[in-house]
Amino acid sequence: MIRSRVSRVTKKTGVILITLFGLLTMTFVIGRLMPIDPVLAVIGPDADSSTYQQVFDEMGLGKPIWVQYYYYLQDMLSGDFGRAILTGSPVIDDILRVLPATIELASIAIMVGVGLGVPLGVYAATHRGRLGDHLTRLITLFGYSTPVFWVGMVGLIIFYAWLNWAGAAGRIGFAYDGMFTSYTGFYLVDTLLSGNIEAFVSALRHIALPALILGLNSVSFIGRMTRSFMLEQLSQEYIKTARVKGLSERSVIWKHAFKNIRVQLLTIVALAYGGLLEGAVLIETVFAWPGFGQYLTDSLLMGDMNAVMASVLFIGLVFVFLNLLSDALYKMFDPRTQ
Amino acid sequence: MDVLTVEKLNVTFRTDEGLKHAVRDVSFTLRNEKLAIVGESGSGKSTVGKAILRLNPPSTRVTAEKLQFGKTNLLACNEKEIRAIRGQHISMIMQDPKFSLNPVMTVGEQISEALSVHRNISRREAKEAALEMLKEVSIADPEHVYSQYPHEISGGMGQRVMIAMMVIPEPDIIIADEPTSALDVSVQQDVLNILTRLIEKKNISLIFISHDLNLVKKFCDRVLVMYGGRVVESIKANELSNASHPYTRGLMESLPSLKHRRETLPVMTRDQNWLTQEYTT
Amino acid sequence: MKNAEVVRNSDYSLKARHNPEYTRVALFVKSFKKLCRNPLSASGVIIVALLLICAIAAPLIATHNPLEQDLARVLASPSLAHWFGTDEYGRDVFSRLVYGSRVTLYIIFLVTIIVGPVGLLVGTMSGYFGGWVDSVFMRITDIFISFPSLVLALAFVAALGPGLEHAVIAIAITSWPPVARLARAETLTLRNSDYVVAAQLQGASACRVLFHYISLMCLPSLIVRLTMNMATVILTAAALGFLGLGAQPPLPEWGAMISTGRSYMLESWWLVAFPGAAIMLVSLAFNLLGDGLRDLLDPRTE
Numbered sequence: 001m002i003r004s005r006v007s008r009v010t011k012k013t014g015v016i017l018i019t020l021f022g023l024l025t026m027t028f029v030i031g032r033l034m035p036i037d038p039v040l041a042v043i044g045p046d047a048d049s050s051t052y053q054q055v056f057d058e059m060g061l062g063k064p065i066w067v068q069y070y071y072y073l074q075d076m077l078s079g080d081f082g083r084a085i086l087t088g089s090p091v092i093d094d095i096l097r098v099l100p101a102t103i104e105l106a107s108i109a110i111m112v113g114v115g116l117g118v119p120l121g122v123y124a125a126t127h128r129g130r131l132g133d134h135l136t137r138l139i140t141l142f143g144y145s146t147p148v149f150w151v152g153m154v155g156l157i158i159f160y161a162w163l164n165w166a167g168a169a170g171r172i173g174f175a176y177d178g179m180f181t182s183y184t185g186f187y188l189v190d191t192l193l194s195g196n197i198e199a200f201v202s203a204l205r206h207i208a209l210p211a212l213i214l215g216l217n218s219v220s221f222i223g224r225m226t227r228s229f230m231l232e233q234l235s236q237e238y239i240k241t242a243r244v245k246g247l248s249e250r251s252v253i254w255k256h257a258f259k260n261i262r263v264q265l266l267t268i269v270a271l272a273y274g275g276l277l278e279g280a281v282l283i284e285t286v287f288a289w290p291g292f293g294q295y296l297t298d299s300l301l302m303g304d305m306n307a308v309m310a311s312v313l314f315i316g317l318v319f320v321f322l323n324l325l326s327d328a329l330y331k332m333f334d335p336r337t338q
Numbered sequence: 339m340d341v342l343t344v345e346k347l348n349v350t351f352r353t354d355e356g357l358k359h360a361v362r363d364v365s366f367t368l369r370n371e372k373l374a375i376v377g378e379s380g381s382g383k384s385t386v387g388k389a390i391l392r393l394n395p396p397s398t399r400v401t402a403e404k405l406q407f408g409k410t411n412l413l414a415c416n417e418k419e420i421r422a423i424r425g426q427h428i429s430m431i432m433q434d435p436k437f438s439l440n441p442v443m444t445v446g447e448q449i450s451e452a453l454s455v456h457r458n459i460s461r462r463e464a465k466e467a468a469l470e471m472l473k474e475v476s477i478a479d480p481e482h483v484y485s486q487y488p489h490e491i492s493g494g495m496g497q498r499v500m501i502a503m504m505v506i507p508e509p510d511i512i513i514a515d516e517p518t519s520a521l522d523v524s525v526q527q528d529v530l531n532i533l534t535r536l537i538e539k540k541n542i543s544l545i546f547i548s549h550d551l552n553l554v555k556k557f558c559d560r561v562l563v564m565y566g567g568r569v570v571e572s573i574k575a576n577e578l579s580n581a582s583h584p585y586t587r588g589l590m591e592s593l594p595s596l597k598h599r600r601e602t603l604p605v606m607t608r609d610q611n612w613l614t615q616e617y618t619t
Numbered sequence: 620m621k622n623a624e625v626v627r628n629s630d631y632s633l634k635a636r637h638n639p640e641y642t643r644v645a646l647f648v649k650s651f652k653k654l655c656r657n658p659l660s661a662s663g664v665i666i667v668a669l670l671l672i673c674a675i676a677a678p679l680i681a682t683h684n685p686l687e688q689d690l691a692r693v694l695a696s697p698s699l700a701h702w703f704g705t706d707e708y709g710r711d712v713f714s715r716l717v718y719g720s721r722v723t724l725y726i727i728f729l730v731t732i733i734v735g736p737v738g739l740l741v742g743t744m745s746g747y748f749g750g751w752v753d754s755v756f757m758r759i760t761d762i763f764i765s766f767p768s769l770v771l772a773l774a775f776v777a778a779l780g781p782g783l784e785h786a787v788i789a790i791a792i793t794s795w796p797p798v799a800r801l802a803r804a805e806t807l808t809l810r811n812s813d814y815v816v817a818a819q820l821q822g823a824s825a826c827r828v829l830f831h832y833i834s835l836m837c838l839p840s841l842i843v844r845l846t847m848n849m850a851t852v853i854l855t856a857a858a859l860g861f862l863g864l865g866a867q868p869p870l871p872e873w874g875a876m877i878s879t880g881r882s883y884m885l886e887s888w889w890l891v892a893f894p895g896a897a898i899m900l901v902s903l904a905f906n907l908l909g910d911g912l913r914d915l916l917d918p919r920t921e
Contacts, residue, residue, distance in 0.1 A: 022762030
């Protein structure tokens with residue numbers, strides 16, 4: 001029993017290590033494939049050839065590719081992700097600086113996703129084959145099929161340009177920038193902590209639209225998963241038992257069936273959160289949201305190799321972490337695996 | 339006294355291939371007795387059980403000239419009224435405790451829930467009643483079992499829990515749908531004994547759905563034999579050996595027996611007319 | 620081969636022995652009719668058919684030359700002459716959309732013919748041989764899956780340089796692992812089935828078993844997956860186009876059209892609205908189609 005658990009943990013750790021190693025390798029390959037001369041990117045096009053040679057040697061670009069790979073691994077494992085050319089500061093600092101904006105956005109979005117997706121999925125499952133189910137199916141498929149950046153723009157046109165309900169691009173109105181103390185990096189929290197209600201409202205108006213649109217994608221994902229999990233449970237015998245007892249349909253659904261899918265849902269939500277990072281890349285570009293996604297696309301367009309590689313690696317790490325987390329949650333909360 | 343009267347019960351399913359007539363003109367009355375419904379798989383015996391509790395899926399059409407429980411017409415009940423009947427007056431023991439108990443709720447919670455749905459009682463009272471009930475189904479350590487999850491207990495234990503759950507609101511009728519088929523032979527008799535003891539003690543009528551004629555012969559008072567959705571014969575259990583219908587006789591014939599050894603078991607020949615003929619009681 | 624057919628169409632096994640071709644056609648027609656009975660799947664079929672017609676008959680359908688600039692009619696709003704308005708160079712948005720369907724189909728087609736065979740091969744081999752082959756292949760797919768596909772595609776296109784072909788390659792690289800996973804899972808359930816064992820006992824080589832028995836049986840679920848994948852491919856391609864990394868102007872790719880239209884979107888909403896709606900509609904169609912196909916092949920999830 002214990003031995004099998006130990007070997008399982010060892011195996012799991014091995015898989016994670018291999019995956020991490022793969023992530024590093026992949027980012028290295030991508031970095032080397034880049035058509036932009038990394039030296040020129042550092043020194044600018046006007047530098048003379050001796051400077052060029054000096055930087056070229058410093059960066060180790062003359063060495064064989066596997067030596068470069070070795071240095072690269074060494075740097076990465078010691079936590080040195082290099083400097084971003086765009087900002088001049090260490091990439092890791094940049095990432096940590098822009099991260100709160102993305103986390104704030106993604107967190108609100110996941111709340112939207114869970115808040116709408118779960119009830120929608122449960123509703124569809126309990127009304128299976130009826131109009132409501134078909135409508136839900138259509139809605140969630142729409143959610144899957146709409147380009148999130150396009151919805152962002154249409155949202156801006158309608159709610160900002162035409163109706164003027166939403167704030168424009170950015171995290172907060174210009175007037176409030178710097179008008180409150182930064183405790184957490186989350187504007188909604190910071191403005192409240194600073195007691196600046198007007199700034200809070202402004203931040204809310206700015207985050208509402210992008211978060212809602214970002215969340216729509218996970219509404220579809222969470223909704224469809226909830227539906228299929230619920231359908232699976234509702235066809236089980238114990239549901240019939242619950243009905244035989246004379247329980248109301250609401251108790252049957254929420255107390256019996258739903259209780260059985262909570263753990264599965266938790267893992268799905270963790271995965272959906274990872275998916276939001278992907279959507280954030282596009283949504284942040286549309287809404288000029290100064291977060292991780294925008295940082296990544298900016299660096300990409302500027303050919304900033306260090307920043308791109310580190311960002312991609314970072315996202316990979318977040319994904320691996322979320323996967324681990326969802327596994328762990330499963331083990332923690334399901335009585336059958338205890 | 340008639341507890342339950344069923345007259346010309348018909349059940350049809352809507353499927354992709356069209357309508358399927360699963361139960362045709364089934365009639366019987368249940369007194370304070372142990373009534374068995376026997377038949378092969380697909381004969382419609384379980385469907386009858388479900389129809390009484392109106393548990394069939396929404397795509398099913400159930401009609402009857404009469405489906406009367408005491409003074410209540412079960413077919414005319416709305417959703418709320420039928421819920422008041424379920425559990426409290428008529429309940430049902432399922433086949434396999436592995437699937438019929440909720441895997442993420444403790445055994446005890448599930449038993450006390452069966453009581454507290456229908457009674458206005460506190461949690462503690464419900465728990466005490468559940469512990470008492472666990473003792474009644476011969477579980478040695480009720481406190482311990484109360485807080486266990488279904489996957490932690492054995493099949494025989496699970497079925498005892500199931501019985502406890504269905505008996506605790508003290509219903510008038512229990513429908514037992516193959517309650518021992520999923521169990522080891524060694525524990526089947528235990529479970530049946532517990533069931534018999536409890537229903538006799540609490541004065542509960544039983545509808546025992548089974549495919550096992552041998553079992554039914556010993557255990558029940560009266561037997562309905564179903565074939566192709568119809569009742570082909572209704573007979574007292576102790577008169578089964580004198581059954582008149584060829585299908586019942588065929589079933590009896592094909593039972594292997596230790597006392598009367600035979601070279602080969604006869605294979606039943608079936609008659610299309612069985613599907614249309616009226617049976618005579 | 621014959622074995623597989625009989626197992627799959629057990630209802631038809633009698634007829635199949637006489638005339639397999641007839642049966643396959645009949646089964647196809649029957650399935651297609653069943654698919655079209657569901658209004659959602661049927662609308663998916665119709666939209667995909669429309670897309671095909673648009674792409675094939677683009678010159679007949681388009682009202683203008685998609686590349687022809689008319690600086691006198693810049694940013695004109697939708698009218699009878701220009702149904703969906705004109706863009707910043709006075710080009711007709713409707714005609715560009717119609718021609719854009721060719722670009723979309725081109726991307727879908729290329730990605731699918733790369734991803735399908737690669738995923739099938741890797742997945743079935745992984746599932747069939749097990750052991751170290753399985754470990755190696757699955758670790759590789761793990762690595763790919765641990766990146767969100769859009770981010771990985773972005774990184775690859777950035778590395779390869781912007782362009783339509785590079786976008787196709789990047790999308791293909793990022794979308795084969797889930798297909799391989801699926802094929803592997805299917806293979807695992809098939810590997811020990813009686814008909815495969817029977818073939819092995821008859822002395823069929825691993826290669827023959829893989830291609831003639833297992834791959835064929837994986838196809839239905841694979842087709843569902845690829846159909847759904849097409850919807851994702853369209854969105855990813857559009858996203859790459861939107862970020863300026865996919866198809867380059869003046870090619871009328873829908874995502875790129877949104878990208879250029881973005882600068883004028885507050886005044887000229889049609890530049891953004893129509894291409895986006897086209898992307899959504901086509902992606903939705905493939906999703907509906909995939910959904911319908913899945914229900915058809917796997918009644919459990921209906």
